[in-house]
Amino acid sequence: MEVRNGSGWIAAYPYNVAGKTWYANHHSWQWSSAAHFRISYGSFDVSQLYDNYYTADQKSTVKPADKTAVKEQNKIANKTSKKAAVKTAMIQTYKQVGTFYPDTTLNVRTGAGTNYAKVATYYVGEHVTYNQVIINKDYVWAQYTRSNGQVGYIALGENGGQAYGKRVIGVSHTYYTVKYGDSWWVIAQRFGIGMNDLAKLNGMNTDFLIYPGNKLIVK
Incomplete structure (x- = not known):
């Protein structure tokens, strides 16, 4: 079997792995699909590693037999996951x-x-x-x-x-789209409203410039 870049694992299950290095060039050998561990439930795939290709010399800081440490690690993982979910839902x-x-x-x-x-x-x-x-x-x-x-x-x-x-x-308004040649005064005269009142109605004052295409509230 060829594996790209020389990485991968072999799905086979010898019950006694001692001395078996038939596929050492693939870094690991899967020897069980039904392993059990203390303070864990269910069956696990377990592989024998022949080198540090997958671990990069990283060492676990939690011992599997330390129930308190494992539970604390689970709490941290769950807390991080929940925070990410809440953050997404916030918007x-x-x-x-x-x-x-x-x-x-x-x-x-x-x-x-x-x-x-x-x-x-x-x-x-x-x-x-x-x-x-x-x-x-x-x-x-x-x-x-x-x-x-x-x-x-x-x-x-x-x-x-x-x-x-x-x-x-839910306030209903009438809108007017500004056209070329319009001004605050022109629009105010057209709709029978004071120029300053028109600007105030739109949250502005008459010093604001208006442009063709702008939508203004006129009543």
């Missing part, structure tokens, strides 16, 4: 349309996390209309479309803790 995303009124100064970021770049700021008295909520570890984030057409993220509060403002969910 949740769901659709929700609403308006958020912050009661503190908040940064707008390029992603749903404090490690993302800050691109804008919202202050008390302003508001933002969002279309998606992301729960990411310690914080709850709202996703919304910024005045420049790019997506922004603002923290709604701590996950299971303090809220950073008031959320009004």
Whole structure:
């Protein structure tokens, strides 16, 4: 039999392995498929190793007969596995349309996390209309479309803790898509609303530039 790179094991089961080195060039010889060990259940495949090809001289720090040490190793392994599962489940995303009124100064970021770049700021008295909520570890984030057409993220509060403002969910709005030649004044006149009120309705002020393709709330 040929094994790529000279590694592998041979499935055969002599009950007495003493002096048997027929396949030493393959590093090991499988001699049992029904071995039993103390403080373990079931049957195990057991191989005789002829060299350190698979172990790379690594030594076990836990003796199989040490019940306390084995149990502790199992606890650590299970704890690590559970942590990974919890971490994966921590990020949740769901659709929700609403308006958020912050009661503190908040940064707008390029992603749903404090490690993302800050691109804008919202202050008390302003508001933002969002279309998606992301729960990411310690914080709850709202996703919304910024005045420049790019997506922004603002923290709604701590996950299971303090809220950073008031959320009004399910508010129905009328939207207008900005066209070439439009301005705050032109759009406000078209829909019979004050220019400053129009900007405030969109969580901005009239110093913000608007571009063709931007969607604005008009009522």
